[in-house]
Amino acid sequence: VSIICVQEISSLSSPWSWECINEACVKKETQPGQEEKAISLEACQIFCSEESGLWPKPNGVINVSKILVPVDPSLIEINTRRLGSLTSEAAKLFKEELIRRAPTARDVGDKGKPLSINIFHTEPDTDKLTLETDESYNLVTGIDDKGKLQVNITAPNFFGSRHALETLGQLIIYDDLRNQLKTPIFLNITDKPAFPxxxxxxxxxxxxxxxxxxxxxxxxxxxxxxxxxxxxxxxxxxxxxxxxxxxxxxxxxxxxxxxxxxxxxxxxxxxxxxxxxxxxxxxxxxxxxxxxxxxxxxxxxxxxxxxxxxxxxxxxxxxxxxxxxxxxxxxxxxxxxxxxxxxxxxxxxxxxxxxxxxxxxxxxxxxxxxxxxxxxxxxxxxxxxxxxxxxxxxxxxxxxxxxxxxxxxxxxxxxxxxxxxxxxxxxxxxxxxxxxxxxxxxxxxxxxxxxxxxxxxxxxxxxxxxxxxxxxxxxxxxxxxxxxxxxxxxxxxxxxxxxxxxxxxxxxxxxxxxxxxxxxxxxxxxxxxxxxxxxxxxxxxxxxxxxxxxxxxxxxxxxxxxxxxxxxxxxxxxxxxxxxxx
Amino acid sequence: VSIICVQEISSLSSPWSWECINEACVKKETQPGQEEKAISLEACQIFCSEESGLWPKPNGVINVSKILVPVDPSLIEINTRRLGSLTSEAAKLFKEELIRRAPTARDVGDKGKPLSINIFHTEPDTDKLTLETDESYNLVTGIDDKGKLQVNITAPNFFGSRHALETLGQLIIYDDLRNQLKTPIFLNITDKPAFPxxxxxxxxxxxxxxxxxxxxxxxxxxxxxxxxxxxxxxxxxxxxxxxxxxxxxxxxxxxxxxxxxxxxxxxxxxxxxxxxxxxxxxxxxxxxxxxxxxxxxxxxxxxxxxxxxxxxxxxxxxxxxxxxxxxxxxxxxxxxxxxxxxxxxxxxxxxxxxxxxxxxxxxxxxxxxxxxxxxxxxxxxxxxxxxxxxxxxxxxxxxxxxxxxxxxxxxxxxxxxxxxxxxxxxxxxxxxxxxxxxxxxxxxxxxxxxxxxxxxxxxxxxxxxxxxxxxxxxxxxxxxxxxxxxxxxxxxxxxxxxxxxxxxxxxxxxxxxxxxxxxxxxxxxxxxxxxxxxxxxxxxxxxxxxxxxxxxxxxxxxxxxxxxxxxxxxxxxxxxxxxxxx
Known part of the structure; x- marks a missing residue:
């Protein structure tokens, strides 16, 4: 099965890849022998600009590594300890969305790292949005000593932490040259809306x-x-x-x-x-x-x-x-x-x-x-x-x-x-x-x-x-x-x-x-x-x-x-x- | 089962029906006791105007009865005797399209008439359209002595007869007051395009x-x-x-x-x-x-x-x-x-x-x-x-x-x-x-x-x-x-x-x-x-x-x-x- 899969991918391979030159992704022909280093367009877009392709762009600190590592979509854990059903439902949606994005990425999943997401709320939780709700969040990714990607999301409440999941979702891209999900090895983003x-x-x-x-x-x-x-x-x-x-x-x-x-x-x-x-x-x-x-x-x-x-x-x-x-x-x-x-x-x-x-x-x-x-x-x-x-x-x-x-x-x-x-x-x-x-x-x-x-x-x-x-x-x-x-x-x-x-x-x-x-x-x-x-x-x-x-x-x-x-x-x-x- | 079905329909019934007044369909409240006579909008549109709601309007004779009768979608026969595979495929599409249009009409199918469509081509058949192809057709519906609707389509070739099926399809409407397909009891249309x-x-x-x-x-x-x-x-x-x-x-x-x-x-x-x-x-x-x-x-x-x-x-x-x-x-x-x-x-x-x-x-x-x-x-x-x-x-x-x-x-x-x-x-x-x-x-x-x-x-x-x-x-x-x-x-x-x-x-x-x-x-x-x-x-x-x-x-x-x-x-x-x- 894995041989057939590799053949399929290779028959679909593109001669093009991208390089980041002066903060712009430039299309180049991949030279023979350089396939391992070839960068896909979506990957380039993540690290080639100040805002990492995010929309809307964060309204605070943006610090995103230029190194992307593969993620195994079947090994995503989201820890929503006692945070109420809204947060755990949002976590479920997040996982489903990622898996939908890379329908065949699981075939190469064993090349990817496990991803563990921990969500913390700093205020008594609420399930009602008002004009006073603080929708801010902080999102930090790093790698632990077991080689696992650890993501910590800190927000006053659910309405902030779900925005963090959206941001994280935009930073996990699908690399179509390799059929993999990838994400920056570390990142630190603080963010909040300008208008309620x-x-x-x-x-x-x-x-x-x-x-x-x-x-x-x-x-x-x-x-x-x-x-x-x-x-x-x-x-x-x-x-x-x-x-x-x-x-x-x-x-x-x-x-x-x-x-x-x-x-x-x-x-x-x-x-x-x-x-x-x-x-x-x-x-x-x-x-x-x-x-x-x-x-x-x-x-x-x-x-x-x-x-x-x-x-x-x-x-x-x-x-x-x-x-x-x-x-x-x-x-x-x-x-x-x-x-x-x-x-x-x-x-x-x-x-x-x-x-x-x-x-x-x-x-x-x-x-x-x-x-x-x-x-x-x-x-x-x-x-x-x-x-x-x-x-x-x-x-x-x-x-x-x-x-x-x-x-x-x-x-x-x-x-x-x-x-x-x-x-x-x-x-x-x-x-x-x-x-x-x-x-x-x-x-x-x-x-x-x-x-x-x-x-x-x-x-x-x-x-x-x-x-x-x-x-x-x-x-x-x-x-x-x-x-x-x-x-x-x-x-x-x-x-x-x-x-x-x-x-x-x-x-x-x-x-x-x-x-x-x-x-x-x-x-x-x-x-x-x-x-x-x-x-x-x-x-x-x-x-x-x-x-x-x-x-x-x-x-x-x-x-x-x-x-x-x-x-x-x-x-x-x-x-x-x-x-x-x- | 049939009791449940009737209840469902009745709970969804609309208080409105339409009357044809001066060649326009006018919305009226259905009066109690008049439900049997109530006319649905699509039915009204068929008989209330000269062109019977057809698009594009026929470029020839249009003669359409103002009396609509129910059709049983499960009893549609299309006779394409020795006309080549294009015509029989088009006939199949026609039936599928009708059935899709009235997904539950089969539940009340026994109230409808059988429909028999006979297609005749007057020229040696061709499967290639050219700028010289004659795309004209004649479409006639009548009722035979067994109470069956008979539709005769006569065209030089497939490219004409398939247009006839489109026209006929527009004349079989879905009556949402009764959950039925209906069509005029007789019609006679001759038609051909002005430009090739x-x-x-x-x-x-x-x-x-x-x-x-x-x-x-x-x-x-x-x-x-x-x-x-x-x-x-x-x-x-x-x-x-x-x-x-x-x-x-x-x-x-x-x-x-x-x-x-x-x-x-x-x-x-x-x-x-x-x-x-x-x-x-x-x-x-x-x-x-x-x-x-x-x-x-x-x-x-x-x-x-x-x-x-x-x-x-x-x-x-x-x-x-x-x-x-x-x-x-x-x-x-x-x-x-x-x-x-x-x-x-x-x-x-x-x-x-x-x-x-x-x-x-x-x-x-x-x-x-x-x-x-x-x-x-x-x-x-x-x-x-x-x-x-x-x-x-x-x-x-x-x-x-x-x-x-x-x-x-x-x-x-x-x-x-x-x-x-x-x-x-x-x-x-x-x-x-x-x-x-x-x-x-x-x-x-x-x-x-x-x-x-x-x-x-x-x-x-x-x-x-x-x-x-x-x-x-x-x-x-x-x-x-x-x-x-x-x-x-x-x-x-x-x-x-x-x-x-x-x-x-x-x-x-x-x-x-x-x-x-x-x-x-x-x-x-x-x-x-x-x-x-x-x-x-x-x-x-x-x-x-x-x-x-x-x-x-x-x-x-x-x-x-x-x-x-x-x-x-x-x-x-x-x-x-x-x-x-x-």
Whole structure:
């Protein structure tokens, strides 16, 4: 058997190997007799640059040996003494991932060293991520006197130590010249994220996204050290969320009886995410962005009003009739279901794109406002919206049992003249979706608000495709290249008030996306944002380019259909592709 | 068991059904007691429009009953009496596809009718598609006196009858309200393509594309009645084609020993395509677009010359030294291998983007030209290129055993002043890749050339993504929406010389595409082109929109990761999404 195996490998051998010259891996023909010394591309990438090919690059000490030794994937031990089930599950995932990466490496395993990983947590363990969680870690590898590789991971808690495992996983490469896993013989890395909120928004209401596609997204997040899956789970188009207490909503509101998220689905996703260091934060967008599912309740007005351009920004229209008392009981029920299922430390209440024209043309609402002696100007409708927001938030807090931070989109209500009145800064975090240079950002920062950045010119990853209500291209075209995502630095947006920026979030609105295209839209671009948030880099995309190409390959190996960025030739011939000045 | 089954279905039942009102399917709540009459969306789509949801729409008589009857998928018989193995294989695929579409429909199969399909060919059968092949068919369904559905397909040959099976497959829908396959009780369709060449180009050299991804592409082509897979199999970036007589080229030129197309792979792909009515046409692009793989031969000059902008349009540069006699022996060998494997009725010799600067800076070439007494102006280099083209084409024809039509890209050589001299119209077909309004098109038409349209402003499906040699967006941005693809009608480009247009081809260059994204870039947009070529429609994209959304769903069911175009809401609520004038 071993003879056949050797023959197979040799018939597949490449004449090429790589040398590290001036911090770049250069492709060379392997000279006869030099096969033993030949360096594979992945091996070269580990020791040839300051950041060892890591993505996101560590935000602290990086000390990595240039000597790589083979690892036997069948002899990996992970010691998670009394650290709780999350850590041991994460350890199991780590091992599975390594073995998957080198399916035939076990055939040559006897050439590799045993690897022993010891994880230590320095704080009482927790299984809930919050905005205060310390996600730092220290990762040290050395060789013991028995020739065994010893890896020590020290972190305050699980959320730090799992990041360490991701980093370690990136430093165990597959040497395709020898069919071996290899890792540096020693390393010392200390690392922590620059920003606590590092998110991806996925909209599962404009089109339904399968549970598998959601899990793949979370898997890519874990690989890139993102920590918040913002689930825009309902909208006017469909209501796929199965509410235990209000099941009629998904029964009438789902695209089909199969296109729903059952309680089991959600439990499954929340658990899947947690072991990957990701919180699942639900968004129940209101009082606009509602419609399908609510037909029988009488709480939604302007549903599919036409011509839709008069009542909303895209079809179908729909807004809550916020004057109906029964609405708040329904909301309380739904919040209760969500709180039970998601156990959220922060909650997203949506709040974008309320069209006052809709309310202003609804008789019952006008009558209710008249009774209160209110007018019908913007400030009056803002007051109406404020009434909704206040009442709804109280119902949420009642179900949580305490106040938790609530996130809201920028909107009419976050304008200078309304925001302090209706959305006090001790209760609300504002998520920016306007342009990165919108003056509203500095206004909100000066008022003391904490912000999450999703400025659409850099972080709306659905931009750039065909129009769908008309021809031409969609509203926020052109397509946003990873370079622009990378260069969208929180510091350049917030300046000296950078401490009020909790982080950023890449958004994938799903009008033109469903399970078939989630991966290619999000990846690898969302990983470009991940580095801006984790490492707060001062370099531009150009210096990060080779590492980013490496990370894209990693995401593909992890099972994600991440888009290709360049010919593979550019990965194999570092620095030869950029336009050079003559 | 049957009780459990009924319960499962009923717990999944939708409250919605559809009614056909003014040629549009309108969503309605199913009233209690009316469940038996409720119409599913897919059923409604079949009988509610003139074209019965077919894509591409038939180019002849369409007569489809509004009455649908259930079909038992386990009782489908296809009679292919003495029609050769291609037809019986296609019949097998047809059955498998139907069964896959309704995985649980067999549980209720006893409610369905048996379906008997009889295929007749009126010409001596052939298994080779050419530009002269008659791909027409007639498809008739009726019910016989035993209550059995009888389908008669009459076509000149296999290439017609397999299109009939595709059409029939689109007319057997899955009724998700009843878990049944259904088809119109009678129908009569005569159909034939407007243009003989309906292609997709896939570049597998800038990035390697897996054999599976290639097969999926061909599968989508079959579903859309496209007939030519144009395989741009080599380029300067890599040489994945394993040439039997010159194996060194892929050994040195492939991205890795695993990223090649072996003889078995190609045989597999050619067979897979043929049974789906698709010819595989190889392109061996020369004398530019060569590089990797040729290092040891001495036949390629300017390989990875820097700064690349001086010598070629993208890195890495590389062009043949066309003065080397040995080059033509190598080409003859490779042509010989390709002729044996692909059995081509037409062959693509590439010929785009030759940079005279490269040749003009190569000493041996300058010396050779000087010896002939040639100058160093454009006309001299055109003459040099003409010498190459003539000599290479002769070597190709020698291997085929006769002259076959050769396709060449528009280039310096196809300019008015050179084209008749070097590319005579009885030997060459010109493929347009410039703009749809390029004056060169009418010049070529007036000279009597036959053309294939791949004008990049409508048919380059890789446009619109990030830049890769720099930031910003790629050269041919923005992204081309399906609407623009659909409205790119050959007639509007060629006018009265439409008879010289053989067809069109959607091109997927793979600088920023690999196996992960082939599907989403090509589909469903390539299917928009398919209808312009098959049906030669006079309508615009707007009238085709609903059918196109239906066809996109079909492609997804067929296993393709076709991009979503709109919220599913727009499919379920026909005509409610487009912007309406107030």
């Amino acid at each position: 909120y590092r998110g991806i928004l996925l909209d599962t209401a404009r089109n339904y996204i399968s549970v598998d596609a959601i899990k793949k997204t979370i898997n890519g997040m874990a690989a890139s050290k993102l920590n918040t899956f913002h689930w825009h789970i309902t909208d006017s188009h469909s209501f796929p969320y199965v509410s235990k207490s209000r099941p009629q909503l998904s029964q009438y509101g789902a695209y089909s009886p199969r296109k729903v998220y059952s309680q089991k689905d959600i439990e499954d996703i929340v658990d899947f995410a947690k072991v990957r260091g990701v919180r699942v934060m639900p968004e129940f967008d209101a009082p606009a962005h509602v419609g399908e599912g609510w037909q029988k309740t009488g709480y939604v007005v302007c549903l599919n009003a036409q011509p839709w351009g008069t009542y909303c920004v895209e079809p179908p229209c729909g807004q809550f009739d916020v004057t109906k008392d029964g609405l708040y009981d329904a909301l309380e029920d739904i919040y209760g279901d969500m709180v039970e299922q998601f156990d959220p430390d922060i909650f997203h209440m949506g709040g974008d794109e309320v069209h006052f024209t809709c309310w202003n043309q609804t008789k019952s609402i006008i009558a209710w406002m008249a009774q209160k002696g209110w007018g019908r100007e913007e400030e009056d409708f803002a007051k109406l919206w404020g009434y909704f927001q206040d009442t709804a938030a109280d119902r949420l807090f009642k179900k949580v049992g305490k106040n938790i931070p609530v996130i809201m989109w920028t909107s009419t209500l976050t304008k200078k003249e309304h925001v302090t009145k209706y959305l006090p800064k001790d209760k609300y975090i504002i998520q920016i979706w306007t342009l990165g240079n919108d003056p509203q950002i500095s206004e909100l920062l000066e008022e003391g608000y904490k912000l999450i950045l999703s400025n659409y010119d850099a972080l709306y990853l659905d931009c750039g495709f065909a129009g769908w209500v008309t021809d031409g291209n969609n509203w926020c075209s052109p397509y946003i290249g990873w370079q622009k995502v990378y260069d969208n630095k929180p510091k350049s947006i917030a300046g000296s008030r950078i401490n009020q920026i909790l982080g950023s979030e890449a958004a994938l609105w799903s009008e033109q996306v469903d399970s078939t295209s989630v991966d290619s839209r999000l990846w690898p671009r969302a990983a470009a944002m991940a580095e801006t948030l984790w490492s707060d880099p001062s370099n531009t995309w150009r210096e990060a380019e080779t590492r980013f190409l490496i990370h894209r390959e990693r995401l593909v190996r992890r099972g994600l259909d991440a888009d290709a960025l360049e010919p593979e030739w550019c990965l194999q011939n570092e620095n030869e592709c950029p336009i050079k000045k003559v | 060449y309906r292609g997709i180009l896939l570049d597998t050299a800038r990035n390697y594309i897996s054999v599976d991804a290639i097969k999926k592409t061909i599968n989508g082509m079959a579903a859309s009645k496209l007939n030519t897979f144009h395989w741009h199999i080599t380029d300067s970036h890599s040489f994945p084609y394993v040439s039997k007589s010159r194996p060194q080229l892929s050994q040195y030129g492939a991205y890795s020993p695993r990223k090649v197309y072996s003889q078995k792979d190609i045989e597999d792909i050619v067979d897979f395509a043929k049974v789906r009515g698709v010819r595989v046409m190889p392109e061996f692009d020369a004398p530019a677009h060569v590089g990797e793989g040729w290092q040891k031969t001495g036949y390629v000059v300017c390989l990875n010359a820097q700064p690349w902008g001086t010598y070629c349009v993208e890195p890495p540069c590389g062009q043949f030294d066309v003065t080397k006699d040995g080059l033509y022996d190598a080409l003859e060998d490779i042509y010989g291998d390709m002729v044996e494997q692909f059995d081509p009725d037409i062959f693509h010799m590439g010929g785009d983007e030759v940079h005279f600067t490269c040749w003009n800076q190569t000493k041996s070439i300058i010396a050779w030209m000087a010896q002939k007494g040639w100058g160093r102006e454009e006309e001299d280099f055109a003459k040099l290129w003409g010498y190459f083209q003539d000599t290479a084409a002769d070597r190709l024809f020698k291997k085929v055993g006769k002259n076959i039509p050769v396709i060449m890209w528009t280039s310096t050589l196809t300019k008015k002043e050179h084209v008749t001299k070097y590319l005579p119209k009885d030997k060459y077909i010109i493929q347009i890749w410039t703009l749809g309004n390029d004056p060169q098109i009418s010049e070529l038409l007036e000279e009597g050339y036959k053309l294939i349209l791949s004008n990049y402003d409508a048919l380059y499906l890789d446009c619109g993504f990030a830049g890769w040699v720099t930031d910003g967006n790629n050269w041919c941005s923005p992204y081309i929406g399906w609407q623009k693809v659909y409205d790119n009608k050959p007639k509007s480009i060629a006018g009265s010389r439409i008879n010289q247009i053989l067809g069109s081809e959607a091109a997927l260059w793979s600088e920023q595409v690999d196996s992960t994204s082939v599907d989403s870039r090509l589909w469903p947009r390539a299917a928009a082109m398919a209808e312009t070529l098959w049906s030669d429609p006079s309508n615009t994209w707007r009238e085709a929109e609903t059918r196109f959304l239906i066809h996109r769903e079909r492609l997804v069911r067929r296993g393709l990761d076709a991009d979503a175009l709109e919220p599913e809401w727009c499919l379920q609520n026909e005509n409610e999404c487009p912007i309406k004038k107030v």
